[in-house]
Structures are given as structure tokens and as C-alpha cells.
Amino acid sequence: VGSERLERAGLDEITADRERGASELARRCLALLAQHARRAPAADADALHAAARAYAHALQGARPSMIPIQNLLERWLASLDAMPRNLEGARSYLESQAHLLIERSRRAVTQAAEHAVALLAPESTLITHSLSSTIREVFRLAAPKGVRAIVTESRPRCEGRALAEHLSTLGVATEYLTDAQMGAFVGQADLAIVGADTVLYDGSAVNKAGTRLLALAARDVGVPFYVCYESPKLCRALPHEVPLEEMAPAELGAPGLAHVTPRNVYFEVTPARLITGWITEHGVCVEWGRTP
Amino acid sequence: VGSERLERAGLDEITADRERGASELARRCLALLAQHARRAPAADADALHAAARAYAHALQGARPSMIPIQNLLERWLASLDAMPRNLEGARSYLESQAHLLIERSRRAVTQAAEHAVALLAPESTLITHSLSSTIREVFRLAAPKGVRAIVTESRPRCEGRALAEHLSTLGVATEYLTDAQMGAFVGQADLAIVGADTVLYDGSAVNKAGTRLLALAARDVGVPFYVCYESPKLCRALPHEVPLEEMAPAELGAPGLAHVTPRNVYFEVTPARLITGWITEHGVCVEWGRTP
Numbered sequence: 285v286g287s288e289r290l291e292r293a294g295l296d297e298i299t300a301d302r303e304r305g306a307s308e309l310a311r312r313c314l315a316l317l318a319q320h321a322r323r324a325p326a327a328d329a330d331a332l333h334a335a336a337r338a339y340a341h342a343l344q345g346a347r348p349s350m351i352p353i354q355n356l357l358e359r360w361l362a363s364l365d366a367m368p369r370n371l372e373g374a375r376s377y378l379e380s381q382a383h384l385l386i387e388r389s390r391r392a393v394t395q396a397a398e399h400a401v402a403l404l405a406p407e408s409t410l411i412t413h414s415l416s417s418t419i420r421e422v423f424r425l426a427a428p429k430g431v432r433a434i435v436t437e438s439r440p441r442c443e444g445r446a447l448a449e450h451l452s453t454l455g456v457a458t459e460y461l462t463d464a465q466m467g468a469f470v471g472q473a474d475l476a477i478v479g480a481d482t483v484l485y486d487g488s489a490v491n492k493a494g495t496r497l498l499a500l501a502a503r504d505v506g507v508p509f510y511v512c513y514e515s516p517k518l519c520r521a522l523p524h525e526v527p528l529e530e531m532a533p534a535e536l537g538a539p540g541l542a543h544v545t546p547r548n549v550y551f552e553v554t555p556a557r558l559i560t561g562w563i564t565e566h567g568v569c570v571e572w573g574r575t576p
Numbered sequence: 577v578g579s580e581r582l583e584r585a586g587l588d589e590i591t592a593d594r595e596r597g598a599s600e601l602a603r604r605c606l607a608l609l610a611q612h613a614r615r616a617p618a619a620d621a622d623a624l625h626a627a628a629r630a631y632a633h634a635l636q637g638a639r640p641s642m643i644p645i646q647n648l649l650e651r652w653l654a655s656l657d658a659m660p661r662n663l664e665g666a667r668s669y670l671e672s673q674a675h676l677l678i679e680r681s682r683r684a685v686t687q688a689a690e691h692a693v694a695l696l697a698p699e700s701t702l703i704t705h706s707l708s709s710t711i712r713e714v715f716r717l718a719a720p721k722g723v724r725a726i727v728t729e730s731r732p733r734c735e736g737r738a739l740a741e742h743l744s745t746l747g748v749a750t751e752y753l754t755d756a757q758m759g760a761f762v763g764q765a766d767l768a769i770v771g772a773d774t775v776l777y778d779g780s781a782v783n784k785a786g787t788r789l790l791a792l793a794a795r796d797v798g799v800p801f802y803v804c805y806e807s808p809k810l811c812r813a814l815p816h817e818v819p820l821e822e823m824a825p826a827e828l829g830a831p832g833l834a835h836v837t838p839r840n841v842y843f844e845v846t847p848a849r850l851i852t853g854w855i856t857e858h859g860v861c862v863e864w865g866r867t868p
Contacts, residue, residue, distance in 0.1 A: 413756075437828065439731060439754040445830060452833035460830055460838045462731040463756040464705075464786030468820075468844040494756030500792040528760075536729065538737060538752055541744035546752045552760040 287324040291339050294320070298346045298353075302441055302531070306481045307514060308417045310352035311389055313343045314382040317360060321378035329374040333364060336378055349527050349551070351482040355516040356385055392514035395565035397421035400477060400512045403568065406430055408474040411507070413466065414492035415443035416479020418512050420450050427454040434459045434469050438492060440535040440548060463494045467501040476502040476509040477563075482519050482526070483511065487556030487572030490526060493549060499558035508560040515564050523553045579616040583631050586612070590638045590645075594733055594823070598773045599806060600709045602644035603681055605635045606674040609652060613670035621666040625656060628670055641819050641843070643774040647808040648677055684806035687857035689713035692769060692804045695860065698722055700766040703799070705758065706784035707735035708771020710804050712742050719746040726751045726761050730784060732827040732840060755786050759793040768794040768801040769855075774811045774818070775803065779848030779864030782818060785841060791850035800852035807856050815845045 294316040301309060320339050326332035340357050347353050363381040367374050400422045404410070410426070411434040412419050423433065433456050438444040444460065451458040461469055470476060476498055482490040489495065489511045502509040519526075533546035561570045586608040593601055612631050618624035632649050639645050655673040659666045692714045696702070702718070703726040704711050715725065725748050730736040736752065743750040753761055762768060768790055774782040781787065781803045794801040811818075825838035853862045 436756075437731075437830070439729075439756055448830065448833055448836045452836050455835055458833075458836045460828065460836050462785065462828060462840070463754070464728075464731055464784070464789065465839060465841060465844070467788035467792065468785055468841055469839070492756070493754065493760055496759035497756065497789045497793060500759065500796055501789060504792055536752065536754060538729070538740065541740055541750075543747055544740045544744050544750045544752050547757060547761070548754070549757055549760055552757070 287320075287335060290320060290323060291342065294339075295342055295346050298343060303443065303446070305416050305479060306347075306350040306352045307389060307393065307517065309347065309350060310356040310516065311386045313353055313357055314360060314386045316343065317357070318379040318382035321375050321382070326371060329367065329369050329371050332371060332374050332378075333367060337361060337364060349482075349529050351519040352389075352514075352516045355519075356389060360385055389514060389516065392516070392565035393418050393421050394425075396512050396514050396563055397425050399565075399568050400510065400563045401425045401429070403510070404429060404431060404475065407432070409434060409472060411466070411470055411473035411476045411498070411502075412436075412447070412478055413444075413463070413494050413498045414438040414478065415447045416512075418479045418514065419477060420447065422477065422512060423451055423454060423456055427456050432457045434461065434473055436461050436463045436466055436494065438494065439463055440537070443492070463497075466494070466498050470498065470501040470507055471505040473502075473507050476507050477512055478510075480511050480513040480517055481551060483513060483517050483562065484526065484553070485520050485522055487559065487562065488523050489554045489559065490528070490551050491554060493552045496552050496554040496558070499554045503558055509558060510561045510563055511554075511559055512563040515566065523555070526553065528552065579612075579627060582612060582615060583634065586631075587634055587638050590635055595735065595738070597708050597771060598639075598642040598644045599681060599685065599809065601639065601642060602648040602808065603678045605645055605649055606652060606678045608635065609649070610671040610674035613667050613674070618663060621659065621661050621663050624663060624666050624670075625659060629653060629656060641774075641821050643811040644681075644806075644808045647811075648681060652677055681806060681808065684808070684857035685710050685713050686717075688804050688806050688855055689717050691857075691860050692802065692855045693717045693721070695802070695855075696721060696723060696767065699724070701726060701764060703758070703762055703765035703768045703790070703794075704728075704739070705736075705755070705770055705786050705790045706730040707739045708804075710771040710806065711769060712739065714769065714804060715743055715746060715748055719748050724749045726753065726765055728753050728755045728758055728786065728790075730786065731755055732829070735784075755789075758786070758790050762790065762793040762799055763797040765794075765799050768799050769804055770802075772803050772805040772809055773843060775805060775809050775854065776818065776845070777812050777814055779851065779854065780815050781846045781851060782820070782843050783846060785844045788844050788846045788850070791846045795850055801850060802853045802855055803846075803851055804855040807858065815847070818845065820844065
């Protein structure tokens with residue numbers, strides 16, 4: 285029962301989260317798996333193995349469209365085979381594998397951000413949309429270069445506010461816009477850069493609704509548009525195979541009206557043809573399929 | 577003093593209004609001028625003439641970037657020269673000239689909407705952004721054809737809600753989106769259509785921020801993008817000569833943060849090259865400068 289309660293709390297947290305990006309949530313899932321490996325009641329290593337596997341699958345199933353959760357937990361599941369056969373050893377092993385993957389993922393984020401920052405001239409202006417832990421990292425590393433930021437609120441949940449708070453802390457001069465103003469301001473930026481929830485097999489990027497608009501507006505005024513992410517976000521699916529999560533329409537705060545259906549599709553696909561470059565921990569790729 | 581109070585109330589109303597479009601406000605200005613001509617204290621026709629002219633100029637100055645206000649009030653001012661020389665006759669004349677211009681403007685809106693509706697196949701889907709009295713009229717006339725609508729909330733003030741209420745009353749099946757979702761949904765529309773606050777000398781359209789994004793997204797998926805307006809919205813200015821009103825940043829509801837400047841530029845210019853056609857009371861023009 286203790287194990288079930290532990291698992292339920294974790295699953296509820298992951299299911300309900302609307303704030304964190306896919307990578308951050310994937311790392312949180314790994315932390316939950318580490319905690320579970322340490323604490324879950326189990327008679328022996330086999331029982332722990334079964335419980336750990338079931339919990340990892342449940343966490344994957346909680347957010348099926350979040351590819352980093354699928355990929356990072358798959359890597360952790362793959363490590364189960366090499367698990368020691370004694371219970372205490374198994375607990376420590378599973379815990380350390382989870383922490384290793386968390387650490388590797390964090391390092392990939394930082395490395396991807398470093399490659400992005402290398403593209404920036406001092407005092408350049410970056411425009412972004414929504415919130416991404418990778419983009420937070422880009423700004424953390426770029427702040428000493430005197431960069432400026434243009435950020436969008438990102439309706440309906442206004443994750444852009446959290447980014448604005450981060451930028452305020454970093455002392456980065458920031459303009460904060462409604463999403464609708466992206467087209468009017470993109471011309472003032474030197475570079476547009478966004479994170480991604482997933483990057484698909486054809487190089488198109490799944491990210492918060494509005495990303496495609498930023499890409500279109502950037503291209504129209506000749507501002508390069510980059511996607512910056514760590515490689516566990518890569519996925520073998522093509523755009524038509526990707527389910528795009530729709531959230532509660534109540535988040536729009538629209539009045540209930542006959543014949544009127546509020547829509548709240550969080551994510552959209554930005555096609556590869558609108559993307560200037562893909563930035564990962566491995567470097568900058570400006571032609572899809574050519575690894576840097 | 578009675579006259580001053582009358583004028584002040586009207587000027588305050590026009591200055592403060594954030595709901596009505598430029599044409600509706602222009603008609604409201606004419607109604608205020610009619611009321612003023614009827615009621616303003618004046619010793620004789622000359623005094624009335626001077627007071628009416630001053631009030632019209634003050635109303636023009638209240639919203640300098642709203643071209644229909646400039647144009648319709650200019651027409652009304654031009655009619656002052658033919659004013660009868662007796663006070664009662666002058667009052668009636670100015671009142672009826674204002675009502676004539678209001679009526680003509682309303683008819684132009686309906687005629688422009690009729691030309692737009694003629695483009696629509698039955699049961700087609702229209703996507704629009706923000707609120708425009710012309711687009712309200714398009715939907716009123718198109719509702720019997722079984723059209724469907726995709727509308728945006730139009731942050732920060734969400735004028736799209738008023739449009740959704742109108743569509744609900746008309747029984748038009750409507751999807752209501754955040755502005756950020758425009759790019760994801762535009763492909764489901766047969767036609768994109770927006771009103772305009774002003775149409776500039778080069779055919780570019782000044783309209784609520786987000787219009788340019790809709791035009792870009794529509795072009796990208798091959799959906800035609802029309803601007804529908806009555807001709808008093810035409811203006812001899814070019815894009816770089818147009819002041820774009822910025823409203824109170826507090827409307828974004830963003831927290832006050834060091835280094836972060838919320839921006840609230842209401843309007844933006846959508847260049848003529850992104851516009852498929854211009855629809856006025858005179859018909860549909862698909863090449864700028866070639867009157868229909």
C-alpha cells in the first residue's frame with residue numbers, strides 16, 4: 285500500500301503538470317523512479333524489478349505524447365537487465381542509473397545552450413515563444429554577453445511570465461508581448477530561438493502553439509529561426525502520426541455560448557522548411573539529416 | 577458651460593473607448609456632432625459654426641490614428657460651408673448632414689459585406705482575427721449560407737469574445753481559439769477575412785496585432801486572405817508614416833519586473849503582398865490600385 289501511494293502521488297503530479305516542459309518532466313520522472321527504487325516495499329530483487337518496470341511504464345503512459353519521457357525512461361528500463369540480484373544492491377543500482385540519466389540530460393541541455401550562445405553576437409536580441417528549460421539555459425549563459433530578449437506571454441497559461449521572471453533575475457533587458465504582437469516585433473530581433481517538446485523524423489518541431497507563427501514571421505523578415513533541444517527529444521514519428529494534446533477549454537476563460545466551441549490545442553508542428561537550424565548537445569545542424 | 581460639459585463627455589467617451597472599431601467610433605462621433613448641433617448653446621449661426629468646427633476638430637484629435645474618424649468628420653466639416661445662416665436651420669442642417677453620413681457609412685459596410693459573402697461557397701469556413709463591425713456584418717449576411725467560423729480571442733482585451741457572442745446569436749458553428757493557435761487552425765478554413773482600421777496608400781492594412789500572423793499563416797497553407805472595409809478607411813499615408821497606438825501595458829496583466837517592459841502595441845501593418853484581395857462597398861479588388 286505504501287508503494288501504491290508513492291506511485292499514485294508521482295503519477296498524479298506528472299499527469300497534472302502544465303508548467304514544466306517535456307525534458308524537465310522526464311527528469312522529474314527519473315527522480316520519482318529513483319525515489320521509488322529506494323523506498324518501494326519489495327520482498328526481493330525480482331519483486332523490485334517488476335514493480336520498478338510497472339511504475340516506469342505507468343509514468344510513460346501518463347504523458348504519452350512527451351517524447352523525452354518515453355526516451356529517457358526507455359533508457360532507464362534498458363538498464364534494468366544489468367541490475368544486481370540482491371535487493372539492496374538493486375535499489376542502489378536503479379537509483380544511481382536514474383541520477384546518471386538526469387545528470388546526462390542536464391548536461392545535454394547545457395551543451396545545446398552553449399552551442400546556441402556561440403551563434404550570438406554580443407548585445408544581440410533574441411525572440412522566443414513559450415517556456416523551455418533549454419531556452420532558460422540559453423539566456424543564463426548568454427546574459428553576460430549583454431543579450432536582450434523579446435518574449436511572449438504564451439496563452440492560455442502564460443508560461444512566458446515565468447521566463448520573464450527568470451530574465452528579470454538575470455538582468456536581461458526584456459520586452460514582454462502578447463502572442464499576437466510577435467509579427468510586429470520579430471523584425472527587432474537578430475535571432476528567433478525556441479525549445480521543442482519533440483523533434484520529428486523529418487526535422488519538424490512539436491512545440492507550444494504559436495511557434496509556427498513565430499517561424500513564419502521570422503522567415504518573412506529574414507530573421508533566422510532555430511530550435512534548441514537535447515537529443516532525447518528526437519522521435520521516429522512523422523507529423524501526421526503525432527497526437528497533439530488538447531487541454532481543458534476552460535483554460536481560455538471563455539464564456540459558455542451555444543454553437544461556440546473553445547479549442548485549446550497546446551502543441552503544433554512547425555515544419556522543417558521553416559527552421560533555419562537545429563541545435564543539440566552535438567552542435568548546430570543547418571540541413572536536416574546532416575549531423576553536425 | 578452646458579456645451580462644454582456635452583463636449584467633454586463625448587470626447588472622454590471617444591478617447592477611452594477600446595471596444596469599438598474605427599468606423600463604429602467614427603459613426604459615434606457623427607452622432608455626437610448631431611447631438612451637439614441640436615443642443616449646444618449658441619447666440620447665432622456663426623457661433624454654432626465655430627463651436628461645431630472646434631468640436632469636430634477636438635473629436636478628430638481624440639483618436640488621431642483612426643482614419644475613418646478623420647475622413648468622415650472631414651466630410652462633415654466640408655458640409656459646414658453650405659450651412660443655412662439662421663440658427664434653427666443651421667442646427668437642423670448639421671444634424672441631418674451627420675445622420676446622412678452615418679447612414680451612408682452603414683450602407684457601405686453592408687455593401688462591402690455583401691461583396692464578401694458573394695465570394696463564399698455554401699458551408700464554407702471563415703477564419704478571422706479580432707473584432708470588426710464589417711466582419712460582424714459579413715457573418716450576419718453569410719449565416720443563412722451555413723458558414724462556419726474560426727475566431728481568435730484577440731488579446732489583451734479579447735474582443736473576439738464579443739464576436740463569438742454575435743456568432744452564437746446567429747447560430748454560426750464557431751471554434752474559438754487563443755491567438756497562438758491561428759497557425760494550427762488556418763488550414764481548416766476556406767478563407768481568411770479581417771476588417772481594417774486603415775488601408776494605406778500602398779494597399780497595406782492597419783489592423784489589430786495578430787493580423788499579420790494570420791496573413792502569413794494563411795498564405796503558407798494556400799488559404800486566401802481578404803481585407804473587408806468601407807472606403808473611408810483609405811488613407812494617403814505609407815506604412816512608415818503611420819503612428820501605431822500603444823495602450824496601457826497594465827492590460828497584459830503582467831507582474832512588474834525589473835528589466836522587463838510589457839509592450840501593448842494594438843495595431844500592426846499587414847503588407848499588401850500578403851493580401852489576396854481588398855473588399856469595399858465598390859466590389860472586390862485583387863490587384864491593388866485596380867479599382868473593381
